Amino acid sequence: MGDKAHTHPGAAGRAQAADRPTSVRNVVLVGHSGSGKTTLVEALALTAGAVNRAGRVEDGGTVSDYDDIEHRQQRSVQLSLVPVEWNGIKVNLLDTPGYADFVGELRAGLRAADAALFVVSAADGVDGSTRMVWDECAAVGMPRAIVITHLEAARADFEEMTRVCAETFGGDDPDAVLPLYLPLRGPEGPDGHAPVTGLIGLLTRKLFDYSSGERVANEPVGDQVPLIEEARGRLIEGIISESEDETLMDRYLGGEDVDVETLIDDAERAVARGVFFPVLAAAPAAPGARQGLGTVELLDLITGGFPTPLEHGTPQVTAPDGRPRELKPCDPDAPLVAEVVKTSSDPYVGRLSLVRVFSGTLRADQTVHVSGHGLTGRGHEDHDVDERVGALSTPFGKLQRPVPHVIAGDLACVAKLSRAETGDTLSAKDDPLVMEAWEMPDPLLPLAIEAHGKADEDKLSQGLARLVAEDPTMRLEQNQDTHQVVLWCLGEAHADVALERLRSRYGVQVDVVPHRVSLRETFGGPASGRGRHVKQSGGHGQFAICEIEVEPLPNGSGIEFVDKVVGGAVPRQFIPSVEKGIRAQALKGVATGHPLIDVRVTLLDGKAHSVDSSDAAFQTAGALALREAAADAKILLLEPVAEVSVLVGDDYVGAVMSDLSGRRGRVLGTEQSPGGRTLIRAEVPEIEIGRYAVDLRSLSHGTARFSRRYVRHEPMPPQVAERVKGEARAAS
Numbered sequence: 001m002g003d004k005a006h007t008h009p010g011a012a013g014r015a016q017a018a019d020r021p022t023s024v025r026n027v028v029l030v031g032h033s034g035s036g037k038t039t040l041v042e043a044l045a046l047t048a049g050a051v052n053r054a055g056r057v058e059d060g061g062t063v064s065d066y067d068d069i070e071h072r073q074q075r076s077v078q079l080s081l082v083p084v085e086w087n088g089i090k091v092n093l094l095d096t097p098g099y100a101d102f103v104g105e106l107r108a109g110l111r112a113a114d115a116a117l118f119v120v121s122a123a124d125g126v127d128g129s130t131r132m133v134w135d136e137c138a139a140v141g142m143p144r145a146i147v148i149t150h151l152e153a154a155r156a157d158f159e160e161m162t163r164v165c166a167e168t169f170g171g172d173d174p175d176a177v178l179p180l181y182l183p184l185r186g187p188e189g190p191d192g193h194a195p196v197t198g199l200i201g202l203l204t205r206k207l208f209d210y211s212s213g214e215r216v217a218n219e220p221v222g223d224q225v226p227l228i229e230e231a232r233g234r235l236i237e238g239i240i241s242e243s244e245d246e247t248l249m250d251r252y253l254g255g256e257d258v259d260v261e262t263l264i265d266d267a268e269r270a271v272a273r274g275v276f277f278p279v280l281a282a283a284p285a286a287p288g289a290r291q292g293l294g295t296v297e298l299l300d301l302i303t304g305g306f307p308t309p310l311e312h313g314t315p316q317v318t319a320p321d322g323r324p325r326e327l328k329p330c331d332p333d334a335p336l337v338a339e340v341v342k343t344s345s346d347p348y349v350g351r352l353s354l355v356r357v358f359s360g361t362l363r364a365d366q367t368v369h370v371s372g373h374g375l376t377g378r379g380h381e382d383h384d385v386d387e388r389v390g391a392l393s394t395p396f397g398k399l400q401r402p403v404p405h406v407i408a409g410d411l412a413c414v415a416k417l418s419r420a421e422t423g424d425t426l427s428a429k430d431d432p433l434v435m436e437a438w439e440m441p442d443p444l445l446p447l448a449i450e451a452h453g454k455a456d457e458d459k460l461s462q463g464l465a466r467l468v469a470e471d472p473t474m475r476l477e478q479n480q481d482t483h484q485v486v487l488w489c490l491g492e493a494h495a496d497v498a499l500e501r502l503r504s505r506y507g508v509q510v511d512v513v514p515h516r517v518s519l520r521e522t523f524g525g526p527a528s529g530r531g532r533h534v535k536q537s538g539g540h541g542q543f544a545i546c547e548i549e550v551e552p553l554p555n556g557s558g559i560e561f562v563d564k565v566v567g568g569a570v571p572r573q574f575i576p577s578v579e580k581g582i583r584a585q586a587l588k589g590v591a592t593g594h595p596l597i598d599v600r601v602t603l604l605d606g607k608a609h610s611v612d613s614s615d616a617a618f619q620t621a622g623a624l625a626l627r628e629a630a631a632d633a634k635i636l637l638l639e640p641v642a643e644v645s646v647l648v649g650d651d652y653v654g655a656v657m658s659d660l661s662g663r664r665g666r667v668l669g670t671e672q673s674p675g676g677r678t679l680i681r682a683e684v685p686e687i688e689i690g691r692y693a694v695d696l697r698s699l700s701h702g703t704a705r706f707s708r709r710y711v712r713h714e715p716m717p718p719q720v721a722e723r724v725k726g727e728a729r730a731a732s
Contacts, residue, residue: 017394018090021309021330021409025302026092026356028109030137031119032127033076033098036149040119041082041095043284043292044299048084048091077497079105079342081354081395081411089303092411100129100702101491103441104473105342108422110136111315111438112341112356112411115143115306117298118169122148122156126168128649128703134169135675143274143307144169147298148281151183151196158183158196162279169277175238179279180267181297182227186211196283199294200224202232203263208297213289215296239263242270264304271305278305309409314358316436320371320384325433327359332407336360336368338426339435340417343470345505353414355406355426358435362406362414362426364392369432370417371425386429390416421469442707443475443488445693447495448516450485452509460485463506467498474498481518481595492694517640517686519594519724520713524634526551531581531625533617543609544617546570546578548625549602550633555712559586560600570606574618578603581622590630592637592725597713601626637721638713640686643668645679646696648704653678655699663688664717683711687720 018024029037076097083092094109096102110116116137120126137144146169148161158179166174181201185194197211200220205228209216220228236258240249243266252258270276278301282294309330317325317337328334342354355362362368366389393400393413406412420426423440427433451457464487468474475488489495502508527550535542553560561579570578586596606621644665648656657667657680665684673679689708696704716724 017403017405017412018407018410021332021407023088024090024092024309024409025115025306026094026113026309026409026411027115027117027302027306028094028096028106028113029117029119030096030106030109030130030133031098032121032124032130034124035098035119035121037098037119038076038095039284040147040149040282041093043282043295044091044093045082045084046285047291047295047299048086077102077105077493078344079109079354081413083394083411084299086299086303090410091299091302099493100697101489101494101497103490104471106133107438107440108341110142111339112354113142114309114312115145115302117302118144118146120146120148120161120165121150121153122158122161123150123153125161125164128701131168132703138171138274141274143271143305144277145271145301145305146177146277146279147294148279149283151281151283151293154193158281165279175234175241176275177277177279178235178238179231179281180235180301181208181280181294182231183281184209184224196281196293199281199297200228201297202228202235203260203267205232210289210291210293213286213291215291236263239267239270239276242266242273242275244269268305271301272307272311315438317359317433318436320432320434329359330408331359332361334359334408335431335433336362336426336428337433337435338362338368338406340414340420340422340424340426341411343420343422345466345470350416351418352400353417353420354411355414356411357406357408359408360428361408362389362392362412364389364402364404367429368426369429370420371427371432371434372421372423385419387417387419389414389426422472440472441490441705443473443490443494444706444708445489445491445495446515446690447487447489447498448484448513449487449499449510450513452511456509459506459508460502460510463502463508466506467501471498479516479518482516484513484516486515490693491697515690517690519592519640519716520638521589521591521594521596522598522636522638522715523550523552523596523630524636527629527633529625529627529629529631531621531623531628533621533624536612541609541612542614542617542620543612544574544606544614544621545608546606546618546621546625547604548582548622548629549604550626550629551600551602553598553600555598555714557598557600559583559597562600562602564602564604565606569608570603570618571608571613574608574613574615575603577615577618578606578622578625581619582626584619585623585626590627591635594637596626597638636715637724639716639720641683641711641714642686642689642708643681643711644684644689644692644706644708645681646704646706647673647677647679648700650676650678652700652704653680656680656696656704657682659695659699660684663692685716686710 031037080095081092083090094113096106096109146165148158150156162179166177170177181199183196184198184200186197188194198207198209200207207218207220209218240252280294280298282298283292285292314327314329317327319325337359338355338357340353341356344352367386368389370385370387372384392403392406394403400413403412423437425433425435451460464476468476473490477486479486487498489498502510530547533542533544563575582601590596646656660667660682663684665682668681671679696706
């Protein structure tokens, strides 16, 4: 945080394997799309000596060059790991996508990290999604810092953005969010804009000039001195108020000059405890320069102020039968507990698993136990198995540098874990353990797909299985009612990436088709029908006649069959045949091809032939009787209704409720939630919320969340039902 001695660049660079947990820092970068996270990671890697002066990883691709899709979409779509070394500390930088559709990658980064660096654009400010992630980190006490980027933008205002961050992130204590440095601007250019050329350290009262492309420490002069004192006094009070030394504030207020080293140590301890959140500034290096503005200060903060893995408790661990297990935090000699935080496919080495080791030591060629989290309901295969670990490596651009082992607290890539999926636990094969699953959002945007051709049909199931294995925020559904293959995603961009990966990574071409909801039919009133199946054309004939009555039943009753035949008009052995034919026809539907439900069918009478009657004939007669009854009756089309719960900021409650009403929704109630938000509960027909995941995000500027659960089927309004029936007739 201060003016520290730094490792020479030649001795720094891309870290490989750590030798002890205290020499590791795991940091996740959080911020909205376009805030500059990936650019900042590249700048930090350049300063640490991991990349060459052209901004390329030495012997590899660009730092962020992990996925061709990211280049085509011009945004990050997945979590990436960039390890660097600074002052003998391995820093695992976890770069996350900022777009809401890829929140699963963000949550994986949060799981693997011990501290978070919130990246805020001086030009764009703080968005609602970033505020929500800050609150999540606060709830678990994760240490955080803020770095302000895009200082070169014409409308960038560091002081104003610092004030906004204090208001947004400080909550009841805005003095817990304070800058450690003030940007120093150079002369105005022809456009009237004064570029940021250096930083003034408030604690050390030193000026760090980056205008030459190298960090040069100087003493402030002239009008630079007054800039420091007011901000410095506020910073010192903010640090001391969080100090574990309760006498320090009294001594300071009594006029004692607290030495800089004490202030720096107190600030670093407060950051590590998650009670003080420093604000820094950063900008990428100019072409040909070696150090970006603020990158040295940021690396000093990460290595000096962010906690080691020893200070971050291990998530809850149990035996496979659910019995809790106590493990010493981050002990390389303890039983192995590691977690797959990301799964991907590499065109050269095949399947790669990014793993965070929480306990023990993971070694190459070791056989481990893989424990899943019961994700079979999301389209995953069961995978509670033993697997042999392949090569261990640490990323180096597009390349992987081999490492012999990975100790507790560190991250690395594992090759050839063919069954392990994102979120799975790796443990010793003779001592299987399971880590508590991390929270993942439910995918609520349906994408119905079909194989484009015969060759694609053969590869589709395998490609889809791989997709959901890599991304637990996707859910695969084989809908038995609509006979559609549905990939549930978080949003349109998420769906686009899934389709692109199917095509480019797994060689599967698919067509997107309209998603269908599971409709039902029922009778609107009593009806009767006569089924006559009589055929005689040489040889064995067919003869069966049955008469039925149909009446509607309450919701949820299903199909009820009643036998009221008297006098043996239908022989007893053929009554189950009639029922079987009726139930088979009910599954096919009687008007629009959707299953018939909630009716009572009563068999009243019929006729049989001593030779020509058969089981098959009476099945056919039963089906014909149900169809005839439906022909003269009012058939209602039933649609599924979901209970939707929307958590939204108070500013958007009116707009959300109005939108739900426009979707034929019935609001059941609202209740106030913490953080100025409201929970709205409503019942909405599922046919109206197919794109709600996209529409709600637009309506609430990305700040609302919703969940849904099926409640019941109920009659469609006549005008909607007629449209659906017309579409069914046109398709047949």
